[in-house]
Amino acid sequence: MTSVAAEREAVLRGLGDDDRFDVRVAGVGQVAAAVSTAKALMRAEYRLVINAGIAGGFPERAEVGSLVVADEIVAADLGAESQEGFLSLDELGFGSARISVDQGVVTALTAALRAAGLSAQAGPVLTLSTVTGSAETAALLADRVPGAAAEAMEGYGVALAAQDRGIPALEIRTISNPVGPRDRSAWRIKEALAALEAASAIFAEVLG
């Protein structure tokens, strides 16, 4: 599941003519992503759901042009504010804002990406409804989720739909911009899409 057509096309270029993968556009944001994923999973049988696309990288954790394989998918703004700070869905007792992924697959995929010469690391990928636009919010999120490597807008929605059907999920992101003060002119989308294409060529090897 990708967010936009440009991401889908990059993944398809990387996969070549491998027809074991069904690559779809889910839309931007976790609600669109969850609805699209749930619909796809109702119509056909799948054994793994992957959310792949570009993302913001947390400074010192994931540089522009590098790749992050989510070792946990975290809905980082799903909860409540309180005088004492942010309360997650878990703390509120309404389920979990964290979806776990198969650590063996994360390790194997990260190693294969590195072996192919790509800069890849594993770490938590945050799902947010609002793209971070300030250093303050970036610091707050890094504090809320220790080790946070990247942020995007769809992973939790895709993974929740997969979890609902008992299917494992992965999230793989290539970094187009740093998480922090908004500067759209600094987004390196072409580079991130090239990295996404290169990573997708490895999917078949490890996940096919």
Ligand SMILES: O=C(O)c1cccc(C(=O)CC[C@H]2O[C@@H](n3cnc4c(=O)[nH]cnc43)[C@H](O)[C@@H]2O)c1
């Ligand atoms: O303008 C283009 O050519 C273009 C090509 C591919 C993708 C885009 C997008 O804007 C995709 C939006 C998508 O990107 C994720 N994203 C990227 N950086 C961040 C971020 O810093 N914080 C949160 N999300 C980010 C997100 O998942 C969006 O769905 C444009």
